[in-house]
Amino acid sequence: MKLSEKMKELVESSRRELQGRESKSHDPGRRRMLGRTLAMAGAAGVATQAGAQALEVPPSAKEHGRPMPANEYGMPSKFEAHVKRRRTDVFVNRQNFSDWSMTPLHQQHGIVTPNGLIFERHHNGVPDIDPDKHTFVIHGMVRQPLKFSMADLMKYPSVTKFYFHECSGNGLTDWLAPKSKTVQQTHGLLSCAQWTGVPVATLLEEAGVLKEAQWALAEGADGASHARSIPMKKLLDDALLVYASNGEMLRPENGYPLRLFTPGWEGNTSVKWLRRLKLGDKPWHLRSETARYTDPMPDGKWRQFSMEMECKSVVTSPSGGMKIKPGTIEILGFAWSGVGSIRTVDVTLDGGRTWREARLEEPVLDKTLTRFRLTVKWDGAPMTIASRAMDSTGYVQPTVDDIKKVRAIVGFVQHHNAIFPWDVAASGEVSNAIG
Amino acid sequence: MKLSEKMKELVESSRRELQGRESKSHDPGRRRMLGRTLAMAGAAGVATQAGAQALEVPPSAKEHGRPMPANEYGMPSKFEAHVKRRRTDVFVNRQNFSDWSMTPLHQQHGIVTPNGLIFERHHNGVPDIDPDKHTFVIHGMVRQPLKFSMADLMKYPSVTKFYFHECSGNGLTDWLAPKSKTVQQTHGLLSCAQWTGVPVATLLEEAGVLKEAQWALAEGADGASHARSIPMKKLLDDALLVYASNGEMLRPENGYPLRLFTPGWEGNTSVKWLRRLKLGDKPWHLRSETARYTDPMPDGKWRQFSMEMECKSVVTSPSGGMKIKPGTIEILGFAWSGVGSIRTVDVTLDGGRTWREARLEEPVLDKTLTRFRLTVKWDGAPMTIASRAMDSTGYVQPTVDDIKKVRAIVGFVQHHNAIFPWDVAASGEVSNAIG
Numbered sequence: 001m002k003l004s005e006k007m008k009e010l011v012e013s014s015r016r017e018l019q020g021r022e023s024k025s026h027d028p029g030r031r032r033m034l035g036r037t038l039a040m041a042g043a044a045g046v047a048t049q050a051g052a053q054a055l056e057v058p059p060s061a062k063e064h065g066r067p068m069p070a071n072e073y074g075m076p077s078k079f080e081a082h083v084k085r086r087r088t089d090v091f092v093n094r095q096n097f098s099d100w101s102m103t104p105l106h107q108q109h110g111i112v113t114p115n116g117l118i119f120e121r122h123h124n125g126v127p128d129i130d131p132d133k134h135t136f137v138i139h140g141m142v143r144q145p146l147k148f149s150m151a152d153l154m155k156y157p158s159v160t161k162f163y164f165h166e167c168s169g170n171g172l173t174d175w176l177a178p179k180s181k182t183v184q185q186t187h188g189l190l191s192c193a194q195w196t197g198v199p200v201a202t203l204l205e206e207a208g209v210l211k212e213a214q215w216a217l218a219e220g221a222d223g224a225s226h227a228r229s230i231p232m233k234k235l236l237d238d239a240l241l242v243y244a245s246n247g248e249m250l251r252p253e254n255g256y257p258l259r260l261f262t263p264g265w266e267g268n269t270s271v272k273w274l275r276r277l278k279l280g281d282k283p284w285h286l287r288s289e290t291a292r293y294t295d296p297m298p299d300g301k302w303r304q305f306s307m308e309m310e311c312k313s314v315v316t317s318p319s320g321g322m323k324i325k326p327g328t329i330e331i332l333g334f335a336w337s338g339v340g341s342i343r344t345v346d347v348t349l350d351g352g353r354t355w356r357e358a359r360l361e362e363p364v365l366d367k368t369l370t371r372f373r374l375t376v377k378w379d380g381a382p383m384t385i386a387s388r389a390m391d392s393t394g395y396v397q398p399t400v401d402d403i404k405k406v407r408a409i410v411g412f413v414q415h416h417n418a419i420f421p422w423d424v425a426a427s428g429e430v431s432n433a434i435g
Numbered sequence: 436m437k438l439s440e441k442m443k444e445l446v447e448s449s450r451r452e453l454q455g456r457e458s459k460s461h462d463p464g465r466r467r468m469l470g471r472t473l474a475m476a477g478a479a480g481v482a483t484q485a486g487a488q489a490l491e492v493p494p495s496a497k498e499h500g501r502p503m504p505a506n507e508y509g510m511p512s513k514f515e516a517h518v519k520r521r522r523t524d525v526f527v528n529r530q531n532f533s534d535w536s537m538t539p540l541h542q543q544h545g546i547v548t549p550n551g552l553i554f555e556r557h558h559n560g561v562p563d564i565d566p567d568k569h570t571f572v573i574h575g576m577v578r579q580p581l582k583f584s585m586a587d588l589m590k591y592p593s594v595t596k597f598y599f600h601e602c603s604g605n606g607l608t609d610w611l612a613p614k615s616k617t618v619q620q621t622h623g624l625l626s627c628a629q630w631t632g633v634p635v636a637t638l639l640e641e642a643g644v645l646k647e648a649q650w651a652l653a654e655g656a657d658g659a660s661h662a663r664s665i666p667m668k669k670l671l672d673d674a675l676l677v678y679a680s681n682g683e684m685l686r687p688e689n690g691y692p693l694r695l696f697t698p699g700w701e702g703n704t705s706v707k708w709l710r711r712l713k714l715g716d717k718p719w720h721l722r723s724e725t726a727r728y729t730d731p732m733p734d735g736k737w738r739q740f741s742m743e744m745e746c747k748s749v750v751t752s753p754s755g756g757m758k759i760k761p762g763t764i765e766i767l768g769f770a771w772s773g774v775g776s777i778r779t780v781d782v783t784l785d786g787g788r789t790w791r792e793a794r795l796e797e798p799v800l801d802k803t804l805t806r807f808r809l810t811v812k813w814d815g816a817p818m819t820i821a822s823r824a825m826d827s828t829g830y831v832q833p834t835v836d837d838i839k840k841v842r843a844i845v846g847f848v849q850h851h852n853a854i855f856p857w858d859v860a861a862s863g864e865v866s867n868a869i870g
Contacts, residue, residue, distance in 0.1 A: 054570060060657060070522040078563065099505065125503065139489075148483075248511060248549045254509070257514075330590075
């Protein structure tokens with residue numbers, strides 16, 4: 001008997017077997033069985049009894065598949081075209097070359113954001129830089145200014161680290177009242193990847209940092225010449241000159257071929273398309289340090305250089321725009337902190353009156369997205385779901401009211417790390433419940 | 436003064452400053468400085484002294500970048516088109532619909548293989564399955580056969596885990612003599628990702644496994660109806676029904692929308708496009724368990740069902756086809772084990788006479804690629820580099836000679852986990868030195 005015939009016989013015999021087994025089973029028994037195992041496994045229990053037709057050979061098994069050239073760069077299925085980065089719907093962007101797009105957190109599985117979906121923000125379009133022509137310079141208050149080609153840089157010992165990356169403007173549309181519909185719009189200026197690069201400290205060591213140097217100007221080679229002042233302490237501590245994310249070279253919109261990466265700090269300090277670090281004895285007070293990326297205080301003053309991203313979390317499922325059904329549901333979300341690792345995440349179903357501890361999924365790493373999960377039964381009554389994270393320093397994610405006590409919430413306010421609630425209506429519809 | 440003018444002035448002033456500083460420095464001083472810091476940091480020290488022209492504003496900073504639609508799925512830079520999966524060059528594949536492509540390990544950064552570069556093997560083309568029409572059935576020796584739609588399945592509590600994935604045929608062309616040129620060809624049937632899915636145990640619990648069930652037939656919905664017999668113990672232990680890798684749904688060639696995933700086991704037991712698990716009391720002895728994926732023994736018999744991938748490692752840089760220069764070089768590679776985590780990796784530069792311990796980069800996870808690194812000085816004399824891994828069970832990666840003592844190396848031999856050497860010639864050219 002040929003093997004292909006053997007396979008056909010296997011399919012036929014299993015179909016006969018299935019049919020026989022089915023006639024012996026009956027619904028009430030099955031329901032009892034399901035009830036028992038559900039309680040044990042916390043499973044969703046949404047499977048249906050398999051009828052004989054369940055084993056019909058699908059069309060894909062009856063025809064040749066698509067030939068696959070070995071040098072084809074893999075792409076998502078055509079059935080996944082709806083999974084993409086998006087802008088906010090809250091306001092229209094009228095600047096042609098200054099734009100951004102947000103990660104679909106509710107469609108992300110695990111903690112790694114695939115490279116094609118990492119959020120991005122650009123101020124004057126995306127440059128397509130030839131890495132063979134790109135140079136990076138360290139100058140200013142150093143003993144010896146140095147110039148590096150990409151080939152030079154990539155010969156230095158590199159490190160690879162998982163880190164989240166978040167824009168400090170993440171959530172700025174939704175402080176006091178619901179404006180955005182989905183978690184992609186409220187929290188999607190957030191991604192997580194495995195970044196590879198050279199410690200800035202290695203190259204500063206080679207250039208020889210003068211004692212007076214306290215800050216460095218990091219400047220990009222993009223049309224906006226985006227730049228930030230970075231304290232030397234951060235550069236010497238854990239900052240990286242990153243050239244790869246998730247195993248391959250950076251995508252153009254994420255800074256190809258080289259970006260600064262400042263772990264745990266607000267996104268735009270990780271200057272993309274990096275062309276120089278100039279060391280100096282004071283900050284430069286650039287546009288992104290005066291007109292933007294500052295925090296209004298209750299006394300009318302503005303706080304500069306608050307670059308650490310504080311502990312935060314959000315429920316990604318169920319989240320705005322979804323519709324759920326009564327029964328067992330898994331509450332999923334992300335927690336992260338710019339100053340350490342996540343210690344605990346609590347979840348409330350009643351708008352903050354009571355909390356229960358969620359399960360954290362390994363690995364739980366420093367300054368990295370941590371996935372939390374909690375399986376609950378929903379009886380169909382309206383509820384308000386939110387998560388509250390605590391990090392390894394003992395800092396607990398605040399409410400908007402907590403933040404109001406120490407900062408003013410006026411204008412385009414950055415650094416929104418408050419607890420973020422979702423309402424679930426009796427219909428199962430989920431909506432933004434901030435404010 | 437406008438901010439853009441301020442930026443121009445900054446650039447000008449730094450250029451002037453750089454020029455001034457340069458006139459004060461001189462080469463011998465710089466060399467001394469470099470020598471000192473190199474010794475301290477183990478740096479490559481390949482930077483060049485920055486001249487005044489180093490700070491010339493690049494063209495990309497003088498023009499608008501490319502506008503970036505927010506719904507564009509990110510792609511690699513056009514300058515990275517050479518980074519792609521490839522077939523082996525060792526023999527021509529004359530089967531139109533049965534093909535494979537290998538991961539460019541020497542171009543991979545970190546431990547995550549990007550989804551577009553995960554190796555793939557298909558036996559009858561790649562099906563493009565509509566997830567809304569796909570069903571998965573559990574039947575055979577169960578109390579209640581069950582059918583799941585993808586929507587059903589994705590409601591179950593999922594887990595997300597980093598695991599390597601390797602074809603047991605990885606390296607079969609290069610046992611006794613060098614055939615392949617690059618590490619992509621010798622070891623590229625290997626990838627690592629963060630996989631998301633539902634534990635098979637959860638669904639088996641719901642279906643109710645009968646006592647007699649010892650094996651399950653896992654069958655794909657592809658044109659080849661690829662199938663394998665899997666022991667129940669593995670299914671109940673850590674096998675997953677995987678639907679996502681690295682944060683997004685599987686790519687079509689990697690099993691979209693559903694595959695079995697058997698951590699640490701030979702790749703083709705992780706059946707792609709999975710449509711059923713049929714439980715039985717013995718294995719099915721399918722083509723992939725008789726004609727293929729078996730190991731010839733010295734006594735002329737063939738060993739079946741040796742599905743665990745044993746501890747292995749390989750140097751990915753420098754590796755075949757590269758050319759290096761004398762000086763400080765960083766030796767990079769991967770180590771992995773299908774039965775645990777990596778405990779140590781040793782590296783030899785003299786063909787195995789002496790070994791030194793490499794540094795393992797965190798996180799070091801169970802059944803996951805682990806990156807090792809060792810910085811050495813190369814004086815330009817020919818050398819033979821190889822790595823040797825030990826896993827958490829104490830098992831040490833063998834030589835080909837070690838394997839010859841317990842197995843026969845004839846035909847298309849699977850499970851090649853031997854130490855793999857690269858020769859470095861005085862010219863710096865690196866070549867395959869197996870055998």
